[in-house]
């Protein structure tokens with residue numbers, strides 16, 4: 001892929017080791033404003049570690065992460081976390097807080113109160129009923145919890161949405177519905193979206209750029225069409241082979 005001239009997010013030679021494990025090895029990558037990037041790769045390949053360097057949940061050993069051209073290590077943490085929408089792997093809603101309080105927590109930590117109207121708007125964006133606002137997280141389905149997680153990530157008005165395996169624990173129908181919702185939000189709000197997923201089919205269907213990570217490095221960087229045409233090298237093609245074989249088998253069964 002050609003590198004964008006004025007990227008929303010950029011990694012320059014980012015490296016993170018955990019003892020002898022090279023979790024992220026000198027990754028350089030620029031992400032264009034408005035793009036939807038999927039990051040795919042085997043478990044332990046470094047996807048989450050790389051994503052977490054953006055809002056400094058992980059501090060790199062070396063290298064720089066630039067958000068809108070600014071080195072994230074020079075930004076005050078509350079402001080940085082506010083300007084990066086982050087949907088966690090495990091959702092991570094606070095169990096003792098209502099849905100509304102969970103959505104408002106980021107701005108609150110940064111010293112701002114979200115109005116009830118704004119919270120209602122955010123619920124509407126993620127297609128949840130406004131009445132859900134006073135419910136506790138354990139009274140929601142997994143899909144509803146993930147939608148609240150997305151609303152919370154967008155509450156600070158961020159244009160950068162990072163999602164770490166957001167649909168992992170959901171059934172396939174809920175997963176597909178949420179994928180569609182996120183894709184719609186991405187377009188409507190003009191977001192730059194980076195989504196970590198184990199599912200190459202999901203990556204191919206939702207993203208306009210697919211990165212494949214393997215042992216701490218990016219081994220493929222392609223548009224979905226190119227991956228389907230055979231580009232990206234052996235690790236990428238092994239991942240593409242799975243949904244392709246399923247699609248072929250389904251087509252055979254339908255004959």
Ligand SMILES: Nc1ncnc2c1ncn2[C@@H]1O[C@H](COP(=O)(O)OP(=O)(O)OP(=O)(O)O)[C@@H](O)[C@H]1O
Nearest residue numbers: 018021022023041042043044045046047048049050
């Ligand atoms: N806090 C930590 N302490 C020690 N090792 C860690 C820590 N976080 C991650 N690692 C190691 O770093 C490597 C990369 O982990 P990472 O979670 O980034 O991979 P991943 O591709 O996101 O995996 P998954 O798809 O399973 O979430 C792994 O070997 C992991 O065990």
